[in-house]
Amino acid sequence: MQRNRLINYLPYLIILIAVLSLFTLNGSGTTSQLSYEQLQTTLKNEKIKESQISVGTNVTTVKGIYTNENDKQVVFTSTIPSTSDQIEALIEDLGDAKITIIDSEASNVFLDALMSLIPFILFAGFAFWMINRMNGAGGANNRAFEFSRSRARLEGKIRVRFSDVAGCDEEKQEMAEIIDYLKYPKKFEKMGARIPKGVLLSGHPGTGKTLLAKACAGEANVPFYSISGSDFVEMFVGVGASRVRDMFKKAQQTAPCIIFIDEIDAVGRQRGAGFGGGHDEREQTLNQLLVEMDGMEDNTGIVVIAATNRPDVLDPALLRAGRFDRQITVSLPDRKGREAILQVHARNKHFAKDINLDALAKRTPGFSGADLENVLNEAAILAVRENAEEIDMGHIDEAIDRVMMGPAKVSRTYDEKTKKLVAYHESGHAIVGLFLENAQVVQKVTIIPRGQAGGYNLMTPKEEKMMNTKNDLLASITSYMGGRVAEEMFFDDVTTGAVNDIERATNMAKDMVTLYGMSDLGPIKYNSGSENVFLGRDYNSPNNVSGEVAYEIDQEVRKIVNGCHDKAMEIIRSHSDELERIAAALIEFETLTAEQIQKVVKGEDISGEFTSRKNGTPEPAAA
Ligand code: ADP
Ligand code: ZN
Numbered sequence: 001m002q003r004n005r006l007i008n009y010l011p012y013l014i015i016l017i018a019v020l021s022l023f024t025l026n027g028s029g030t031t032s033q034l035s036y037e038q039l040q041t042t043l044k045n046e047k048i049k050e051s052q053i054s055v056g057t058n059v060t061t062v063k064g065i066y067t068n069e070n071d072k073q074v075v076f077t078s079t080i081p082s083t084s085d086q087i088e089a090l091i092e093d094l095g096d097a098k099i100t101i102i103d104s105e106a107s108n109v110f111l112d113a114l115m116s117l118i119p120f121i122l123f124a125g126f127a128f129w130m131i132n133r134m135n136g137a138g139g140a141n142n143r144a145f146e147f148s149r150s151r152a153r154l155e156g157k158i159r160v161r162f163s164d165v166a167g168c169d170e171e172k173q174e175m176a177e178i179i180d181y182l183k184y185p186k187k188f189e190k191m192g193a194r195i196p197k198g199v200l201l202s203g204h205p206g207t208g209k210t211l212l213a214k215a216c217a218g219e220a221n222v223p224f225y226s227i228s229g230s231d232f233v234e235m236f237v238g239v240g241a242s243r244v245r246d247m248f249k250k251a252q253q254t255a256p257c258i259i260f261i262d263e264i265d266a267v268g269r270q271r272g273a274g275f276g277g278g279h280d281e282r283e284q285t286l287n288q289l290l291v292e293m294d295g296m297e298d299n300t301g302i303v304v305i306a307a308t309n310r311p312d313v314l315d316p317a318l319l320r321a322g323r324f325d326r327q328i329t330v331s332l333p334d335r336k337g338r339e340a341i342l343q344v345h346a347r348n349k350h351f352a353k354d355i356n357l358d359a360l361a362k363r364t365p366g367f368s369g370a371d372l373e374n375v376l377n378e379a380a381i382l383a384v385r386e387n388a389e390e391i392d393m394g395h396i397d398e399a400i401d402r403v404m405m406g407p408a409k410v411s412r413t414y415d416e417k418t419k420k421l422v423a424y425h426e427s428g429h430a431i432v433g434l435f436l437e438n439a440q441v442v443q444k445v446t447i448i449p450r451g452q453a454g455g456y457n458l459m460t461p462k463e464e465k466m467m468n469t470k471n472d473l474l475a476s477i478t479s480y481m482g483g484r485v486a487e488e489m490f491f492d493d494v495t496t497g498a499v500n501d502i503e504r505a506t507n508m509a510k511d512m513v514t515l516y517g518m519s520d521l522g523p524i525k526y527n528s529g530s531e532n533v534f535l536g537r538d539y540n541s542p543n544n545v546s547g548e549v550a551y552e553i554d555q556e557v558r559k560i561v562n563g564c565h566d567k568a569m570e571i572i573r574s575h576s577d578e579l580e581r582i583a584a585a586l587i588e589f590e591t592l593t594a595e596q597i598q599k600v601v602k603g604e605d606i607s608g609e610f611t612s613r614k615n616g617t618p619e620p621a622a623a
Pocket of ligand 1: 206207209368369
């Protein structure tokens with residue numbers, strides 16, 4: 001601390017010294033400069049107390065002090081020619097004053113030398129100060145010089161507990177051991193067990209990796225350092241490495257503790273892969289991280305938890321024993337998990353009684369924990385905006401749509417023809433979902449434009465499965481085709497609205513051929529060579545597809561998609577009455593839920609279910 005303070009003041013000190021020395025060298029400001037005449041009168045009239053005579057080659061400088069009539073001391077200085085007569089006369093005039101003779105040549109040499117040294121001293125001082133700052137000894141006041149300090153934020157008292165992390169039971173179990181170790185390190189030491197130094201959490205964004213790591217710190221009641229991988233990467237080479245060093249040094253002082261590195265792929269990418277600048281810096285940083293982790297003795301009490309959503313691009317060296325040798329995959333929550341997450345975030349919210357979180361979980365496959373939290377928060381905001389008493393299903397419904405597609409564009413109106421087109425398109429999807437086994441079921445369909453889409457429907461598989469059969473995939477592609485087919489059949493024309501459907505169907509068909517071996521090309525993986533080099537994959541990733549095979553792949557993909565298209569056509573043709581009924585209901589009510597669609601198909605009247613709402617969205621019945 002002491003040293004830091006001194007270094008902080010060093011530049012000011014140097015400037016002060018410089019200014020002072022300038023003053024003393026130029027003589028003090030209170031001295032009066034006398035002409036030759038004035039000097040003669042002064043010598044005659046005043047009684048000089050003390051005098052300095054410095055004899056130069058051409059002129060001799062005389063300084064002296066006398067007391068004037070007001071009893072004040074006066075300092076004067078003057079020059080006389082350096083002739084022996086003049087100097088003798090001067091000494092005579094000074095009488096019994098105390099006289100010092102100074103060799104002016106000698107003193108000048110000394111002063112000159114000092115003068116010429118000053119810039120060097122100043123510069124050296126400044127450089128010394130800068131270097132000190134760069135090495136991380138600098139004070140905390142000046143951010144501009146904090147390059148090398150780690151940006152790790154220390155969060156002292158963590159309030160997050162495992163009970164705040166819903167679902168993720170397996171993940172929590174894996175982490176429990178780490179907590180046990182942080183709490184009772186002795187137990188493990190005695191048994192000779194080496195606890196992993198690093199844990200790698202991989203999974204989609206928003207699945208709760210940060211939350212899990214934090215909960216770990218909370219449960220073990222240890223400090224939590226968090227830093228993002230991108231914080232290490234700066235323009236200057238070597239900065240990242242010294243930040244890593246600094247971070248581990250800090251952590252060591254507060255062990256046991258957890259260091260959390262988010263987005264570790266920013267520094268931990270495969271070395272020598274990808275292209276673009278900044279390699280050396282990233283590699284140095286990564287090397288430093290490896291060195292620090294290797295250098296950490298067993299059971300020092302520091303556990304490094306890293307998170308990434310691209311475990312595939314990580315450098316294999318990171319995953320070796322003694323580094324991040326425990327890998328935990330945090331997966332997107334399943335239906336039960338989603339319900340649990342909703343429950344956690346519903347704790348502090350004011351819901352209507354008829355809210356069914358299970359039904360909500362069912363409608364949100366593929367949502368991450370962060371998405372679900374966002375949905376409930378959006379719903380709460382909507383409720384506030386409407387001055388509602390409590391959050392009802394309508395709010396949640398709208399919130400889901402917002403999170404998925406952006407806010408409804410109520411102001412964007414479209415003409416009757418477009419509205420009809422969109423309604424028939426969406427009804428096409430719905431019909432395939434209803435009448436084809438294993439097809440995606442439309443949970444909700446709307447023709448209110450939202451985000452980029454004209455209308456949209458929420459299609460989910462009938463049930464969530466770990467694996468899909470070939471028939472499942474074909475059925476999914478068929479339901480994507482439903483919209484386009486309806487356009488063709490009822491309007492004899494097609495729209496650009498099917499762009500997303502076509503993209504999804506094509507990708508799925510391509511995967512079936514090149515990854516899952518579900519075509520006549522056999523169970524072979526065909527690399528299409530399109531992996532993104534920007535994400536750290538090797539530039540020359542092997543492309544084992546010959547031109548001929550590429551042609552065959554295209555043929556197979558086309559066969560699959562066209563087959564599904566025909567199937568959709570067959571289904572819609574035999575259920576065109578039902579389709580027209582759904583489309584009519586959509587044009588009237590604009591938004592329908594799965595239950596309402598079924599009622600419409602059976603020919604029931606649903607107009608009673610729509611009470612008018614302020615924001616124009618019809619209120620669907622609680623799912
Ligand atoms: P990641 O680090 O995986 O990107 P976060 O841990 O930052 O995701 O999660 C973001 C937010 O999502 C959390 O703050 C939390 O509110 C919510 N969340 C995610 N997963 C869960 C979960 N399993 N239980 C409760 N909340 C969760
Ligand atoms: Zn569509």
